[in-house]
Amino acid sequence: MTQPQIQIPLDLPNVQVEHCEQTPQGLVITVVSTSQTAVCRRCGRTIDKFHGYDKEITLRHLPIFDRPVWIRIKPKRFQCPHCHKGPTTTQRCEWYDPKSPHTKAYEHWILRELVNSTLSDVSLKRDLTVACIEGIIDRHVQRQVDWSTVPNLELLGIDEIALKKGHKDFVVIISGVTVKREKFILAVLPDRKKETVKSFLETLPPDQREQVRQVCIDMNEGYRNAVQETLPNVPIVVDRFHVAKHYRDCADKARKAEMKRLKTTLSEHDYAQLKGAMWAFRKPWIALSEEQQGVLLQLFQHAPTLKEVYIQREVLTGIFESRINKAQAEQALMQWLERITALGLNCFAAFATTWGHWRDPIINYFVRRETSGFVEGLNNKIKVIKRRCYGIYNLGRLFQHIWLDIQGRRVLFADH
Numbered sequence: 001m002t003q004p005q006i007q008i009p010l011d012l013p014n015v016q017v018e019h020c021e022q023t024p025q026g027l028v029i030t031v032v033s034t035s036q037t038a039v040c041r042r043c044g045r046t047i048d049k050f051h052g053y054d055k056e057i058t059l060r061h062l063p064i065f066d067r068p069v070w071i072r073i074k075p076k077r078f079q080c081p082h083c084h085k086g087p088t089t090t091q092r093c094e095w096y097d098p099k100s101p102h103t104k105a106y107e108h109w110i111l112r113e114l115v116n117s118t119l120s121d122v123s124l125k126r127d128l129t130v131a132c133i134e135g136i137i138d139r140h141v142q143r144q145v146d147w148s149t150v151p152n153l154e155l156l157g158i159d160e161i162a163l164k165k166g167h168k169d170f171v172v173i174i175s176g177v178t179v180k181r182e183k184f185i186l187a188v189l190p191d192r193k194k195e196t197v198k199s200f201l202e203t204l205p206p207d208q209r210e211q212v213r214q215v216c217i218d219m220n221e222g223y224r225n226a227v228q229e230t231l232p233n234v235p236i237v238v239d240r241f242h243v244a245k246h247y248r249d250c251a252d253k254a255r256k257a258e259m260k261r262l263k264t265t266l267s268e269h270d271y272a273q274l275k276g277a278m279w280a281f282r283k284p285w286i287a288l289s290e291e292q293q294g295v296l297l298q299l300f301q302h303a304p305t306l307k308e309v310y311i312q313r314e315v316l317t318g319i320f321e322s323r324i325n326k327a328q329a330e331q332a333l334m335q336w337l338e339r340i341t342a343l344g345l346n347c348f349a350a351f352a353t354t355w356g357h358w359r360d361p362i363i364n365y366f367v368r369r370e371t372s373g374f375v376e377g378l379n380n381k382i383k384v385i386k387r388r389c390y391g392i393y394n395l396g397r398l399f400q401h402i403w404l405d406i407q408g409r410r411v412l413f414a415d416h
């Protein structure tokens, strides 16, 4: 019985199909170039004196019905009548790069596969070696920023990621976002030192320096100094999630101390009733089930201070959630600090100290809070990248992978 047949266009410009063959390795399509010229490698003139064929090459192409496809071609050679001794030049076709064993369409497909994925994953699924995939990445993705491809940025972000779980081995990620909210990876730096960050910021082209409206950082004195010394007029803003982590840690410490106390003062039965209190304490009241609220209320009965700590922590989050301007935020935060002092909630003392050092960057958040999507979105993205990039210690490679996830997503999928 014959199988139903279909015809699909090959979609490679200026070629004619000579032959099509099923082999154990897949479908081999032999083509010839229909273009009758080449550009002389010496003088650059267009030449059309045919001089025979090069050795046959076989390039991997996009699979069809989950079967490998290979394009086989004998590149044409042309001779230059203008240059001394008539040198010959191999014709270049736009659909493959002579340095690559794949067609360009195939390589772009693999790059799209790499977005939000890992080398080993794509290697497994596409039956390519890791070295082969790295070759593809190197042919298409730079290892550092190409400023000519970056439109004017209005926000810069400085983030750090630990390269190994639990290790103190940090790299710094510098990113940017345009007015249109398009994100760009700008650098992966080897350490968190002020001089390292400063050296990079000094490479910002002058027009970029003029356009930047804010730099988002976490509470790192080195970053702050690096920004102040290179971009003295640009306001620094501390990501509200770093601020939140700070005061939430204060509240958590108080909870731990109280739990420790209760373990020795409560009966075993009463203490057992507090099971799950840690998770309940970390969540806002409305996010808790009735049962969790019950556990929390029991905890508060035994440790009334924790009730105040919990309430004040949520009040502080509420300030960051509310649509107020910078001056209103400053006032609200100062009132909050007065209140915790009056209530004697010493657990927040560390946050009060932080406020002393970082007041301006903290309240700068309220200037353009409509842009918080940038910080949140990027932080989430970097968290995901971090999970996937454990094991990549080469900064250039790390840059390429983040590029694929951030810029590549736009560039590679633009026509899809």
Ligand SMILES: [Zn+2]
Binding pocket: 040, 041, 042, 043, 044, 045, 080, 081, 082, 083
């Ligand atoms: Zn020539």
